Amino acid sequence: MPSQxxxxxxxxxxxxxxxxLLAEEDKHPGATGRFTWILSAIxxxxxxxxARCRRARIENVLGALGTENVQGETQxxxxxxxxxxxxxxxxxxxxxxxxxxxxxxxxLLLRTETDGERPYIALFDPLDGSSNLDTCxxxxxxxxxxxxxxxxxxxxxxxxxPGTQQVAAGYVLYGPSTVMVLTTGHGVQMFVLDxxxxxxxxxxxxxxxxxxxxxxxxxxxxxxxxxxxxxxxLAWAHESGYSSRYSGAMVADVHRVLVKGGVFMYPxxxxxxxxxxxxxxxxxxxxxxxxxxxxxxxSGLQRTLEIEPEALHQRTxxxxxxxxxxxxxxxxxxx
Ligand code: AHM
Ligand code: MG
Numbered sequence: 001m002p003s004q005x006x007x008x009x010x011x012x013x014x015x016x017x018x019x020x021l022l023a024e025e026d027k028h029p030g031a032t033g034r035f036t037w038i039l040s041a042i043x044x045x046x047x048x049x050x051a052r053c054r055r056a057r058i059e060n061v062l063g064a065l066g067t068e069n070v071q072g073e074t075q076x077x078x079x080x081x082x083x084x085x086x087x088x089x090x091x092x093x094x095x096x097x098x099x100x101x102x103x104x105x106x107x108l109l110l111r112t113e114t115d116g117e118r119p120y121i122a123l124f125d126p127l128d129g130s131s132n133l134d135t136c137x138x139x140x141x142x143x144x145x146x147x148x149x150x151x152x153x154x155x156x157x158x159x160x161x162p163g164t165q166q167v168a169a170g171y172v173l174y175g176p177s178t179v180m181v182l183t184t185g186h187g188v189q190m191f192v193l194d195x196x197x198x199x200x201x202x203x204x205x206x207x208x209x210x211x212x213x214x215x216x217x218x219x220x221x222x223x224x225x226x227x228x229x230x231x232x233x234l235a236w237a238h239e240s241g242y243s244s245r246y247s248g249a250m251v252a253d254v255h256r257v258l259v260k261g262g263v264f265m266y267p268x269x270x271x272x273x274x275x276x277x278x279x280x281x282x283x284x285x286x287x288x289x290x291x292x293x294x295x296x297x298x299s300g301l302q303r304t305l306e307i308e309p310e311a312l313h314q315r316t317x318x319x320x321x322x323x324x325x326x327x328x329x330x331x332x333x334x335x
Contacts, residue, residue, distance in 0.1 A: 017043050017180065017191050017200040024184065034095025038120055038145065039168065039182070043200055045089035046141050046172040046180065049082045049127070050193060053139065053174045062134050069103050071313055078133055079103055082126035082141065096120050097148045098155045100312055102128075102281055107155040107312060120167070121146040121159055123281040123312075128171075129249025138175040140251025144285040145169065159312060163284030163305035170285065171251045181207070181258065183292040188258075209295040212324040213261025214242045217253045225270035233332035250277065254286050254320065258293055263321035263329060268300075275299070275317030279309055283318050296326040301333055 015023075021036040056062050061077040069075050083103040090099050091110060097119035100107035103126060111119075124143040132139050145168040152158035170182035178193035180200050188207040191200035216237055223231060247253050250264070257264045266277050277283050279299075287297030287304040297304045297320035304318060319329045 015202040017182075017202070020189065020191075020202050024186075032095075032117060034093070034117065035120065035145075035167070038090065038093050038096055038122065041089040041093050042086070042122075042141075042143055042170075042172075043180070045086045046178070047193060047198065047200075048085050048089075049078075049141060050172070050174050050178040052078065052081055052085075053133065056133060071102075074131075075103065076127070076130040076133060078139075079127045079130050082130075086124055086126050086141070090122055096122055098122075098158055099124075100155075100159055100281070101126055102278060102313070105313075107159050109155045118150070119148045121148055123159065123285075125278065125281045128251050128282065129247070132247065132249045132252075137247060137249060138173060138252035139249050140174060140255075141172045142251060142282055142285050143170055144281055144288075156312070159280065160309050162308055163279075163287055166284060166288050166305075169288040171255070171289070173251050173255050175252060175255075179255065181255065181289060183289050185288075185292070188289055188293045207258065207293050209258050209290060209293040210261030210322055211294075212322050214240065215257075215260065215262030216242055216244055216265065216325070217246050217257060217262060217321075218244075218265040218267065219246060219248070220244060222267075222269045222271075226267045229333045229335065230265070230267045230329075233329050236328075236332065250282060250286065254290070257321040258290065258295075261322040261325070263319060263325035265319045265329065266317060267319075268317045272315065274315045276315060277318055279304075279307060279314045279316040280312055283316050286318075287320060290320045294323065295321055296323045298326060298330060301330065 025031045025036050065075045065077045067075045083101050098107050098121040100123045127139055128142050129139045144166050146161050148158050168184045173179045180191040182189050190204040190207050192203045193200050253264050266275055268275050283304050290297045299316045319326055
């Protein structure tokens with residue numbers, strides 16, 4: 001039987017992330033392009049990180065480096081490579097005043113002068129879930145963009161803003177394909193890296209999280225050390241026909257919840273009584289994305305985005321995902 005011809009690519013619908021950002025910029029008269037320029041640095045850095053992850057075994061950069069980061073966690077070689085890549089790509093962007101990373105103790109002041117414009121702050125987890133790398137599991141980069149309040153005396157003070165102040169947030173998932181999910185506060189857009197042309201292409205505009213799905217995602221091995229309310233929720237979910245999915249990389253787990261619905265959680269545990277995930281560059285950007293997609297994001301009974309941060313590396317518990325699924329957890333927390 002003769003093979004069917006491949007359908008032609010609809011070139012009118014091909015939109016790279018650069019074109020998308022420039023089109024968005026056009027909607028804001030007076031925009032100077034600096035914000036776009038910062039997001040394009042993240043695009044460049046993450047393409048490079050994707051390539052390094054893919055070649056990690058061949059280049060012999062898997063495994064631990066033998067050092068610990070500021071939080072006493074073992075650093076993988078690729079944690080350091082990803083961090084340096086982001087710092088170097090972002091460092092040259094004129095509109096950026098401060099960068100802060102999971103891998104660095106202190107926020108880094110890049111410049112104070114930015115031509116009279118209110119400059120930006122970029123916070124990121126360069127390679128979330130990096131211990132998955134050794135087994136070829138998915139990992140990701142998470143980022144949050146704030147604006148600098150010039151009244152702040154120090155970089156520490158400048159970054160201490162609640163998640164509601166984020167002007168953009170996103171993640172890049174390095175899985176079987178490389179996916180960027182981005183919000184600038186007007187819905188959520190999804191891009192996939194086409195490795196043959198080296199461009200992130202828009203694949204879905206205005207992503208909406210399913211309202212409900214009977215799936216939870218958490219490290220169930222810690223159940224005995226969760227507060228009782230979470231244990232009661234789990235018992236209820238077991239009786240109610242729920243399924244579970246957990247990869248150990250927040251980016252992959254939240255991405256699944258965003259696409260298929262359900263709830264992702266990292267509750268307080270005996271070992272991490274405030275939760276394990278970092279508020280400013282893990283929970284907040286993910287919470288903004290989930291809310292922008294129509295879902296909910298809580299830390300205990302408090303909306304994550306409203307937490308007033310005290311420190312760059314502060315931790316929080318998280319419950320995020322489909323609105324109805326988050327509500328089921330909150331109902332159990334309220335008792
Ligand atoms: P990391 O930033 O050091 O990689 O740690 C964060 C990761 C998340 O991606 C993931 O949700 C969580 O840690 C998994 O922790 P656990 O192994 O305790 O379930
Ligand atoms: Mg992380």
